Amino acid sequence: MYPPIEPYDHGHLDTGDGHLVYWEACGNPAGKPALVVHGGPGAGCTPNQRRGFDPERYRVILFDQRNCGRSLPHAADPATDLTANTTAHLVADMERLREHLGVDRWLLYGGSWGSTLMLAYAQAHPERVSEMVVCGVTMTRRSEIDWLYRGVGRFFPEQWERFRDGASAAGRGDRSLNRPDGLNHPGDPDDPDGLFGLLAAYARLVADPDPAVRAKAAHDWTAWEDTVISLEVNGKPDAYSDRPPADLLALVRICSHYFSNAAWLEEGVLLREAHRLAGIPGVLIHGRFDLGSPLRTAWQLARAWPEARLVVVEDSGHTGSGTMGKAVRAALDGFADR
Numbered sequence: 001m002y003p004p005i006e007p008y009d010h011g012h013l014d015t016g017d018g019h020l021v022y023w024e025a026c027g028n029p030a031g032k033p034a035l036v037v038h039g040g041p042g043a044g045c046t047p048n049q050r051r052g053f054d055p056e057r058y059r060v061i062l063f064d065q066r067n068c069g070r071s072l073p074h075a076a077d078p079a080t081d082l083t084a085n086t087t088a089h090l091v092a093d094m095e096r097l098r099e100h101l102g103v104d105r106w107l108l109y110g111g112s113w114g115s116t117l118m119l120a121y122a123q124a125h126p127e128r129v130s131e132m133v134v135c136g137v138t139m140t141r142r143s144e145i146d147w148l149y150r151g152v153g154r155f156f157p158e159q160w161e162r163f164r165d166g167a168s169a170a171g172r173g174d175r176s177l178n179r180p181d182g183l184n185h186p187g188d189p190d191d192p193d194g195l196f197g198l199l200a201a202y203a204r205l206v207a208d209p210d211p212a213v214r215a216k217a218a219h220d221w222t223a224w225e226d227t228v229i230s231l232e233v234n235g236k237p238d239a240y241s242d243r244p245p246a247d248l249l250a251l252v253r254i255c256s257h258y259f260s261n262a263a264w265l266e267e268g269v270l271l272r273e274a275h276r277l278a279g280i281p282g283v284l285i286h287g288r289f290d291l292g293s294p295l296r297t298a299w300q301l302a303r304a305w306p307e308a309r310l311v312v313v314e315d316s317g318h319t320g321s322g323t324m325g326k327a328v329r330a331a332l333d334g335f336a337d338r
Contacts, residue, residue: 001051001325013063013097017084017173021093022070023063025101027055032130032336033103035094036062037110037118039136039270041204042254044247047070052109052328057336061106061291063097064121065090065117068250075250078214091121098128099183107335109328111135111285112293112318116263116270119301123276131338132282132308133331136290136318137298139262139270148292149259150195152228159227166220169213205223206253215245218252228292232317239319274304281338282308283331285324287316 027050034053039043047064053060053106066085068073074080094117098106107130108118115134122129138144153160171292205217225240241248282305286298295312302310316324 001048001329002053002055003051004047005050005055012070013093013100015066015089015093015096016298016336018073019066019084019093020072020197021063021066021097022072023061023097023101024044026050026060026062027053028057028217029059031055031059032059032099032338033106034332035098035106036060037094037108037114037121038062038065039110039171040068040251041065041090041113041117041258042068042075043113043248043333052325052332053334054336058136061097061101061103062308063093065254066093067246068247068254074246075253076246077210082254084259085113085118085254086255088264089115089258089259090117091124093120095125095128095255102109104128105130105245107133107332109133109142109228109332112138112200113140116140116265119270119274119277120265121274122280123270126276126278127281129280131335132277132280133285133335134282135285135320135324135328136293137284137286137301138247138293139268139297139301140259140265141271142262144293144297145194145259145262147201147294148228149199152291156227159224163220163224163227166217167198169205192336196262197258198259198270203253203256203260206249206256214249218248221252221256221277222248229317229319231291232287232289232316232319234323235317235319271300271304277305280307281335283334284308284310284325284332285313285327286310287313287318287320289315289317292318 005026007024012020029234036049044064064071111120115137206214208214222241226238262266284298302308311327313324315321
């Protein structure tokens, strides 16, 4: 990675609907514009995310997505309404930020949930995207959500049962958890109200007025997320739970809000509309041992996006490795002078 750098400019973008989205700019103000799109959803941007870019050649822009990081209001406050926090809102925020900063076209870099958001933005505004570097590819399809929050349980049955049972305080037996849009999976004897009902139950728990209820739900959720990455020998252990309490609450609240609603994306739309990425060069970087987001998703996207090159990192899972970091830097360096 390049040496640490500090922002030369920062601020809050007023979205016009009660949200203030934090942004910062680093590197060379006259350099190639690049936007970092963080994961989670709700993880917020970090100083290390500035360091994949050559600061002499890139104008690096980072932002905290709605209700997390330094954006306001913060999701850790149970009184914060998340109604106006959807994929469509975040895509609109990215475009509003581009206009605010006077950027014509920019490279997009990010991973995990960030890859879903980048794809949604690039398909909505392909003329504004110069290149894309995507790590830990996800498209947040229902099948991917089902795998991450239930399917992986075949490897960790005890831990998954604890995750499932952690939602019981929110009354998962309430049939109102069933949705008319087919998101649930009725008939599963282990989860009669459906996986998406379970995720919605967590969303209610982390918005509970009782701080003890919120804290336990956040712990139970991130304990499962940490379990999924626990086999990654080169990754960061406890990557989800190792954050300050307010950031932890915001992460779980926003994650459960998004995933219980399948990110408000029509099923399979990002793969089906990948043809809209024609003309945008991309590098997809994915760990062979990514248990939470299996390689098949990246492979499918690479087949549907002719300008994308898939790099499989043999010693990495979802949280990365030194080899993955080198692949990221090589991709960004390769695009720097384009």
